[in-house]
Amino acid sequence: MSKTYTRKKIFFLTISILLVMSLLVVRLAYLMIAKSEYYLQKAEALHERERSIKAKRGILYDRNGVELAGNKAVCSVSVIHSQITDEEAVIRALCSVLQMEEQAVRKKVEANTIREKIKSNVEKETADRLREMNLEGVMIDEDYKRYYPYDSLASKVIGFTGSDNQGIVGLEVYYDAVLQGTPGSILTMTDAYGRELENEAENRVEPVSGHNLKISIDVNIQKYAEQAAINVLKSKQAKRVSVVLMNPQNGEIYAMVNVPEYDLNQPYRLVRAEDLYRDKSGEPDNGSLTEQKKKDALNAMWRNFCISDSYEPGSTFKTVTATAALEEGVVSVNDTFSCPGFRIVEDRKIRCHKVSGHGTETFREGIMNSCNPVFMDVGARVGPERMYQNYRKLGLFERTGVDLPGEASSIMHKLEKVKAVELATMSFGQSIQITPMQLLRAASAIVNGGNLVTPHFAMCVTDEKGRKLHTYSFPVKEHAIEEHTSDVMRELLEAVVAEGSGSKGQVPGYRVGGKTATSEKLPRGNKKYISSFMGFAPADHPTVIGLILIDEPTGVYYGGTIAAPVMAEIFSNVLPYLGLEAEYSEEDLKKTSAVFFEDSVE
Amino acid sequence: MKKRRAKSKLLKKLFWRWNEEKQTDFFDYALLFLVLFLVAFGLVIVFSTSAYTGELRKHDPAYYLKRQGFFAVAGIMVMLFLSELDYHIWKKASKIIMIGTFILLVAVLLAGVASHGATRWLGVGSFQFQPSEVAKIVIILYTAHLATIKAIKLNNWKTMARVAAFPMVCIALIAKENLSTAIICSAIVMMIIFVTSPRIKEFIILAIVMIAVMAIFLAAASYRLERLYVWRHPENYEKGYQTLQALYAIGSGGIFGKGLGQSIQKLGFIPESHNDYIFSVICEELGLFGAVCVICIFLLLIWRCAMIALSAPDLFGALIVVGVITHIAVQVFVNIGVVTNTLPPTGVPLPFISYGGTALFMLLSEMGLVLSVARQLKLPKEY
Incomplete structure (x- = not known):
């Protein structure tokens, strides 16, 4: 039999084990009761996959x-x-x-x-x-x-x-x-x-x-505009054609076309302008392109020229110069100017598009003729500071705020660098770059009574059941320019179409105002042009303003000759569609038959 | 009388003791039941924890269960066989098997099979076993025997050291590859000497010295200290992954658990959930209630063993049982302590329950020794 102390020690051992085990039970109870929720949550976060x-x-x-x-x-x-x-x-x-x-x-x-x-x-x-x-x-x-x-x-x-x-x-x-x-x-x-x-x-x-x-897009207007754009793209073998139609009163965009468009259901299939010329829609040979080149080509294809690229607006920008001059009161409609076919500014001879010159003409006639020397003179009268103030009033130093991603901003000279030559070229829309959207916005303010609107697409948000949840409103800068200036500008621009360089923009039965432009692309001397026409109707209270740009047309490239008729065609469809009744004058009726006659000859 | 019987009939009745008329008819069925219950419960939980891994790795959900079941059956047979043997035969045999074990331990260091990053296995053909698991039972027998012989003189440092010397050499060999087993073996040796010796003061000093040595040992190498940091904040360390997963399992068990077989943490979140961390799955599936029940079964087992030790016919028998108690108690404590992050992480299996053939077999053999001691209890007739 073992000794007493051995028995005591065995007893002590057993009790010690009991105590130590109790400690473990306490620890377990703490983990499994007090901390249970904490660990359960952690474990579930670990087990759950979403x-x-x-x-x-x-x-x-x-x-x-x-x-x-x-x-x-x-x-x-x-x-x-x-x-x-x-x-x-x-x-x-x-x-x-x-x-x-x-x-x-x-x-x-x-x-x-x-x-x-x-x-x-x-x-x-x-x-x-x-x-x-x-x-x-x-x-x-x-x-x-x-x-x-x-x-x-x-x-x-x-x-x-x-x-x-x-x-x-x-x-x-x-x-x-x-x-x-x-x-x-x-x-x-x-x-x-x-x-x-x-x-x-x-x-x-x-x-x-x-x-x-x-x-705010209207499918039918968009379709008209797109068809017109495709037609001119094909006939002029142009690189691209852009058309924007907008309500100048509130900035709602009815249509924005950039042909060639791509198939939204197959956005990664390259579409090239050449394919459109031949009405070909076969598979383009993507295989020959490297991965990077294809990526670049796709990005270019997705790009919205109207808002993402800036260009030299050319003569359409004369509307801005004229507005500035009228705003500053440095010119009146009947002031006379003379055009010998060029103007010497400092050491440079800047030509008018009519080499023989327009001779003596009023300001009104200068606009109608799109005469460069007239605008150089007018621009000089306004001066750089006041010119820039008016650019600013017309929103040319800011993005238009259109609700699309990737909007570009204008490229302007620094004010202190604007000398006589720069001012002269700016006056007829060269040496500066703006986006088509900026031009259209400025033009809207010029013709709508002086309010600088925000071009936009979004109208309202509805839920699944069609209930209206939110109606968008976009900022309008009221009275950006004087209402009177706007009235005069409308009248002048109507005259451009009725009797001047924009005559091909006429639409029988409607009063159309507008301005043409032919800008030579940079770098100069490559004989690459952008022909454009900015038009609006009805001229007394415009509800549609449109801009068409034909990029790199072949053959005749004058905006007045190739761009204005396209806008006229679009307007002749869109204006009745928008519920504007045609009011034919005697003259109009005669012209209409003449147009038909000419068409049949062609 | 007992002495004489042991001497005269040892050889003759070596394996056929049950024929002897003088034997008591006592058999500790309560202890046997507790052991069988633990083994059966262990098999259920091993199946529960390993079915998913088994299906995944071996395309047989019962793969681990079958292996463990084989060792359980073999272990139970050996346990019953040992319970019928007179444990005194191990007095003589202990020195020889101790030397044998020593050779095995040296062999495993020289020609062991590595698994799980440590060389602990010795393979003969397709059969593998861990000599360090065998060492536990051998150290119990050898130390118990030596302590019994030197019992009277065990009141000074010198004798204590002599008793502990050979086991400690073996333990040093084990420590090379498996520190936690070495600590368990040391505890066994210490406890047997402590129980035999009339002294207390020396052991208090010894305990203090050992704690100091341990602290110096830990502080000496930064990688050991890191283990302590991981222990305190397992969520901040990659090495704390297993501990953290175990805590998730334990915590998500709640009071009554998710139900047997419903653990999600065993589905690969706890690596080797059928091994050392099996207790966390018990917690997750059976809850605090189940976990406390398991601890209670272990306590009952230890209490039953303690009763046997207290009424053992001689010191040798009592010391064997003390060794076994120490072995089981330390392992249960360290295992649950590690799983609940009460102790720094170290790999110790849960007795009878964790997957592992050698360990289960050896534990059942130890229980056979305890049952053998119980067989010779001096009991009042009416008991």
Whole structure:
């Protein structure tokens, strides 16, 4: 028998063990009661994987409620490994129906994971064919894909979306927050390797659809304008043609065309102007392009010239010079000037487009003739400081604020560097660069009574049921210029079309005002031009103002000859469409028959 | 009488003791039941924790269960066999098997099979085992035997050192590859000597010295200190991953747990959840209630062993049982302590429950020794 102290020590040992174990129980109780919630949350955050459910993207409507961008049901195909009974049959079916490489499909089918996605964005018909085969272990999920019913219409305005439902260019990105909605999610439990666990309750958060956006584009006006632009692009073999039509009173843009447009449903397919000349829409040979070159070409294709590029406006800018002169009171309509065909400014001889000169003429006639020496004189009278003040009043030093991404700003001389030569060239729209949108905005203020509007597309936001949630209003700078100046300018510009260089912009039955321009592109001497025409109607109270730019036309390149008639054609369609009644005068009626006669001769 | 029987009939009745008429008819069925319960429970939990990994790695959810089951059955048979043997035969045998174990430990250092980053296994063909697990039971027997012989003189440092000398050499060999097993073995040796010796003061000094040595040992190398930082703030260290995962499992168990088989942390989050961290899965699946029940079973087992030790027929028997108690108690404490982040992380399996063939087999053999001691209890007739 063991000694007493041994027994005592064994007893002591046992009690010690009991005490120490009690400590562990206390520790466990602390962890499992007091800290339970904390660790449970941490563990769940670790186990849960979020599978997101795409939200339905908001629809883009034109001003009359025509769908410009919507959603099309597509499907995604995935396989669930454990449910597959005949692997080979599944692989064969997937390969043939989805037209995929066998190796890639086999890898995914044979992967020992809970769920493997085979292909997304599968057309519904294709998916239905797969569904009819009734293959075990093949799952087909409905999904949405952005769809543009009018393909290329207003492509550079609308823009397109990426695979994650996010806007990439155009209105799609500018109003992404409105359109996108909130994606939903399915919370599933996974093991440490990310495999989803079966038989675990799914925690589902429903997606919230994006809101619908109504924009000021009118599909019909856009179509007219686009057709007219394509016609002139083809006939003049031009590099590109841009047309913007806007309501000068409030800045709503009716149409913005930049041909060649690209197919919004296939935004990564290159479209070139040459293809349009021949009405060819075959596959362009992308293969010959390097990756970087293709990227650049795509970026150029997506670019909206009207807002993202600046150019020398040329003679259309004379409206700005005239406005400045009238604002400053340095000229009156009947002041006389003389044009010998050039003007010597400091050491330079700056020519008028009419080499023989316009002779003695009034200011009014100077505008009608688009006479450079007249504007050089007028510009000199205004002087650099006051000229810049007026530029500023007309918003030429700021972006227009149009609701599209990527707007460029103007390129101007520094005021202290504006000497006589610079001032003279600026006066007829050279040596400075502005965007077409800036010109149109300034012109709107000049003809609408003096209010500087913000050009824009967005009109209102509606929810899925069509209820109006928000109406956009864009800032207007009232009385940017004197109303009287605007009245005079309207009258002068109407005269340009009625009797002057813009005569080809006449539309029978309507009072049209406007100004033509032919600007030689930089660098000079390459014989590359931008022919343009800015027109508005009705001249007494304009509700439409338009700008057309023909980039690098071949053959005749005078704006008055090639650009003005296109705008006239567009106006002749758009003005009645907008509910403006034609009022034919006797003269108009005669002219109309003459025009028809001429047409038939051609 | 007992002495004479042991001497005269040792050889003759070596393996057939149960035929002897003088034996008591006592068999500690309560202890046997506790052990069998723990083993069965262990198998259930091993299956629960390893089914997913087994399916993933070996395409057989029962792969780990089958292996563990084999060792459990073999271990139980050996336990029952040992319980029928007179434990006194180990007095003589202890020195020889101690030397054998020493050779094995040297062999494992020279020609061991590495696994999990440490060389602890010795392989003969397809059969592998851990000599350090064998060493535990051998050290118990050897130290108990030596302490019994020197019991009267065990009141001075010199004798204590002589008793501890050979086991400590073996422990040093173990410490090379497996520090935690070495600590457990040291605890066994210390506890056996402590119980035998009439002195207390020396042991208090010894405990203080050992704590001091431990502190210096830890502070001496920065990588050991890092282990302490990881222990205090597991969330800030990559090495704290396992501890953190175990805490997630324990915490998310709550009071009644998620239900048997419902652990998510075992699905790859806790690496080797059927090994050292098996207790965290018990917590997650069975909750605080289940965890406390498991601790209580261990306490019952220890209490039952303590009763046997207190009424053992001789000092040798009592010391064997004390060794086994120490072994189980330290391992349970360190394992649960590590899993709950009460102690710095170190790899110690939970007795009877953690996956591991050699460990289970050896533990069952130890229980066989305890049952063998219990067989010779002097009990009043009515008990």
